[in-house]
Amino acid sequence: MTVTLMNALTQGRIAHGYIFSGHRGIGKTTIARILAMALNCRNAIGSAVRPTAEPCEVCESCTEIRAGNAVDVIEIDAATNRGIDEIRELRDAARYRPARDKYKIYILDEAHQITDAAFNALLKTLEEPPDHIVFMMATTQPEDIPQTVRSRCQHFSFHAVKLVDILGELRGIAEREGVDADESALSLLAEAGDGSMRDALSIMDQAIASAPVEDGRPRLDAGQIRELMGTVPNAVFERILEAVDGNRSAEVITVANQLLDAGNSPAQLARQFVRYLRNAVIAKIAGIGVDGAGADGVAGELLQVSADEQRRAGRSAALFSEEELTRFLQVMLRTFDELGYRQEQRFHFELGLLKLVHLRRLLPIEEVLSQFPVGGGSRPGPGVATARTVSTASTPSRSPVSGAATARVLETSATVASARPAFSPFEKDQSRNRFDEKAIAAAPIAIVPVAALVVPIAAPMPVPAAEATPAPVATPAEMVLTDCDSIGAALATEGLAVAALPVVEKPIETAVERPETAGSASSSDMQPTSLHSAEELQRVAVDALSAAKNQATPADALADAEWSVTENEIRVQTELSKTMLPMVINAEAEKLTRAALRDAGAGALKLVLLPGVKSAASAKKPRAAKSGSVQAKALEHPIVQRAQTLFNAEVRNVIDLRDND
Incomplete structure (x- = not known):
């Protein structure tokens, strides 16, 4: 994206409408401001002060735009000025040439909040704009912008920032700010950002403000950051999955009770457990071992967690099959959704954890079908009652x-000595509604x-x-x-x-x-x-x-x-x-x-x-x-x-x- 914009500036191919879309807090509005600086920079591209298409950042236009007081660069909060009257005023003002700079630039932040009627009022200006007008729209929901507007603009889709990039930036900030931070603490901050550099920086700023001071330098550790964010160590969820693997329901409920009594929110615990199960599923698919082997390359890109968490996800993934982990993730996702509108959140969270234990007791359909003989003429195996009905x-x-x-x-029907396996939990209900051979076979009479x-x-x-x-x-x-x-x-x-x-x-x-x-x-x-x-x-x-x-x-x-x-x-x-x-x-x-x-x-x-x-x-x-x-x-x-x-x-x-x- 940067290369495309720089080439456009070098060739002088400037569009009159840009749409910057993507994840929150990844620099859409910042890119719009930098592009506005590059368009109105007073130094020519290739000069000693400005050897590339990037702005020089020293001229009067660049400094005013960076300070936010440029006359010809108007930044509008579209979430507030979203009506047709505001857009009509903008359209009327766009007819006048810029006061000093080369382009009159309008930056519309949260552009998806503009109403359809207001967008329709802007269509003619976007289709046949004056040479001195450039519109830049930043949005997190580009699908809400009408197609007629999108077709008249150049659309740039921003991607979420990678974990390693966020981690490197946080590490550099800690060094410049004189903050002693553990690698595990920085990893937690980067994971909490969830692809958003702005979110990671906000949490880091809050963590520095609440950190204890040692020798005049704030110190960040993982425990303090977890307490600040209201999260628990992922080792707790690893223990829960180990109890699920051992079919120990009492231990699962005991761990959940300890977490809830400590003041943790059931919704937050379910959300964090969902993320941990997702990492376990990815570790299983990518083949990451219990020692973290195989976590480089594509697997590391998919996980986006620290090395310690990659090894922990690999250990949990080794306990279950891919199908079981997928079912666990589905159950916890449903539990997380239900916690939003349930009164007794604690009970529903505990029920969701118990379902994980119960899922381990289900037999795969292939194993059940393998117990039946091949061919219609063979007799069923032991434990299955038989019945014969002849009626003409x-x-x-x-x-x-x-x-x-x-x-x-x-x-x-013959009385069977061994217990008859209940392959379907609905078999008893079906026997009350239908008269079939299975219902007759289940009767314990001679x-x-x-x-x-x-x-x-x-x-x-x-x-x-x-x-x-x-x-x-x-x-x-x-x-x-x-x-x-x-x-x-x-x-x-x-x-x-x-x-x-x-x-x-x-x-x-x-x-x-x-x-x-x-x-x-x-x-x-x-x-x-x-x-x-x-x-x-x-x-x-x-x-x-x-x-x-x-x-x-x-x-x-x-x-x-x-x-x-x-x-x-x-x-x-x-x-x-x-x-x-x-x-x-x-x-x-x-x-x-x-x-x-x-x-x-x-x-x-x-x-x-x-x-x-x-x-x-x-x-x-x-x-x-x-x-x-x-x-x-x-x-x-x-x-x-x-x-x-x-x-x-x-x-x-x-x-x-x-x-x-």
């Missing part, structure tokens, strides 16, 4: 086949009775004669197989599909008594309920609310409640609290319920809604099927009733597989 369904359009090949559903989900196609079918004669029952497992075959064969002739769901979680301990006929079920189960029975009245009320608009929640509440009928009232024991009862079962829902009960012939009975929670001893009754629904027809089927009696099961869902004509 015939439709009226298909030819009937044998019962053993048509509808045979049996779910089995043989599981199943509940049939039956879709009736035609009228109830009489039981085949072959089923009337019971077969010898040897074991419960053989009984389950035989009954599944017989029921499946009977249902297959009518195009019924049978699926399975586990309904009990204990093995069959006694032999299952096969009823002689389908009619051998208890008469109480087969007889219709009375009109004023609790079950019938509950079904009527739930159906009425389900058919109404926006009454699904009260319907569910009444369906889950316990209904009882006395001589003069209907008592509904709900699961709702005293506060939630009138909110869930509102006046409209109660009105619809009373009307439905009145139409059912129970208008003389008083409806009483009771709050509270049902007793744990009472089993939850299945929701009554809606009259005329597919589920109601399925429950009336004699084979379904026989299956319920045989397996002591309940029908939870019915799927209609008939063709929609």
